[in-house]
Amino acid sequence: MERWMTDLCRAMPKVELHLHLDGALLPKTALDLSAARQWRDFEEPLSYRQMYGRLVVPHPLASQEELLSYFEIPGLLLQTEKALRRVTRELIWEKAADHVCYCEIRWAPQLHTAEGLSTRQVVETVLKESAAASRQAGVTVRLIAVGIRTHSLEQNLKMLEEIAPFAGKGLAGVDFAGLEAKAPDALEQEAFFLRARELGFAITLHGGELPGSAPRLAEQIRQLRPARVAHGPGSADDPALCALLREQNVMLDLCPTSNLQAGLYPDYESYPLRKLVEAGVPVSISTDDSVLSGLTLSDEYVNLLQAGQVDFPTLWRLNLDALGHAFLEPEEKTRLLSRLNIWASNLPDLQGNPAELEL
Numbered sequence: 001m002e003r004w005m006t007d008l009c010r011a012m013p014k015v016e017l018h019l020h021l022d023g024a025l026l027p028k029t030a031l032d033l034s035a036a037r038q039w040r041d042f043e044e045p046l047s048y049r050q051m052y053g054r055l056v057v058p059h060p061l062a063s064q065e066e067l068l069s070y071f072e073i074p075g076l077l078l079q080t081e082k083a084l085r086r087v088t089r090e091l092i093w094e095k096a097a098d099h100v101c102y103c104e105i106r107w108a109p110q111l112h113t114a115e116g117l118s119t120r121q122v123v124e125t126v127l128k129e130s131a132a133a134s135r136q137a138g139v140t141v142r143l144i145a146v147g148i149r150t151h152s153l154e155q156n157l158k159m160l161e162e163i164a165p166f167a168g169k170g171l172a173g174v175d176f177a178g179l180e181a182k183a184p185d186a187l188e189q190e191a192f193f194l195r196a197r198e199l200g201f202a203i204t205l206h207g208g209e210l211p212g213s214a215p216r217l218a219e220q221i222r223q224l225r226p227a228r229v230a231h232g233p234g235s236a237d238d239p240a241l242c243a244l245l246r247e248q249n250v251m252l253d254l255c256p257t258s259n260l261q262a263g264l265y266p267d268y269e270s271y272p273l274r275k276l277v278e279a280g281v282p283v284s285i286s287t288d289d290s291v292l293s294g295l296t297l298s299d300e301y302v303n304l305l306q307a308g309q310v311d312f313p314t315l316w317r318l319n320l321d322a323l324g325h326a327f328l329e330p331e332e333k334t335r336l337l338s339r340l341n342i343w344a345s346n347l348p349d350l351q352g353n354p355a356e357l358e359l
């Protein structure tokens with residue numbers, strides 16, 4: 001890819017909807033946090049290279065299960081307010097450096113309570129730091145709390161009640177994620193989605209990550225009515241599911257590199273982005289885990305351009321669509337849209353009238 005194109009991708013004000021807080025723990029931060037804990041989580045202190053190897057996924061791996069094992073160290077270390085504040089701040093500044101103007105950060109607050117914090121304290125800490133870093137770095141941020149697929153319905157409902165006071169106060173949505181092979185059926189926890197909607201949260205769910213999961217995803221969309229789905233590239237092989245996504249205007253928040261790392265596709269060329277775009281399915285592009293997956297959103301744009309999956313104007317359109325589907329108040333969307341339109345003006349690569357969004 002020529003340098004001017006990578007520069008252009010980097011300069012574009014970008015929208016990123018699918019981003020995990022615990023996949024953003026930087027190796028140096030992990031070293032600092034481990035040292036402060038006297039390395040009690042390890043047999044001996046690790047070097048930067050060793051920590052990097054434990055946090056950044058080489059690809060491909062054999063499975064989603066193997067990919068999820070890279071969350072082990074973040075799970076051990078992100079158990080204090082200080083650690084949560086730091087990872088939140090660093091992720092937002094990393095995004096600012098890559099010219100991401102809006103992002104949604106998700107995490108499961110109940111997984112950060114092993115050393116005494118309550119779910120409520122975890123949410124308060126991340127919300128507060130996110131608001132401060134967002135102001136300083138000039139990135140608009142909304143947060144999403146994740147219910148865990150392998151937790152019981154009671155546990156997930158309890159989490160919802162604890163986060164309820166923060167609905168609409170920076171905490172915009174609820175997701176449902178975890179190891180799909182062990183507990184594939186979100187339908188069994190329908191009450192979780194009903195309650196989340198009742199509390200005013202927007203709904204997304206991780207789904208369609210495994211081969212052959214398309215029929216189940218269709219059923220989940222019909223019954224649970226998420227506004228968006230995290231991943232779901234396998235939908236491309238199922239015309240009826242594509243039609244459903246199109247008709248219900250459900251966006252797939254795709255993360256190609258993460259799926260390659262999980263061994264779902266051999267290379268960027270075989271990733272079904274182009275197929276989904278041609279089928280008219282709403283899609284957005286994200287990194288999933290900036291540190292685990294070892295890339296920025298502009299890197300991912302370049303990967304997709306290089307593989308011939310999209311051209312630059314299509315990337316721009318997907319970026320605008322992502323803003324349209326964001327869990328963000330309409331007036332904020334309008335404000336960001338005018339910022340995007342200003343950037344796109346005088347750029348012959350993106351000819352046409354200023355974009356408008358259906359809000």
Ligand SMILES: [Zn+2]
Pocket residue numbers: 018020206230288
């Ligand atoms: Zn994800």
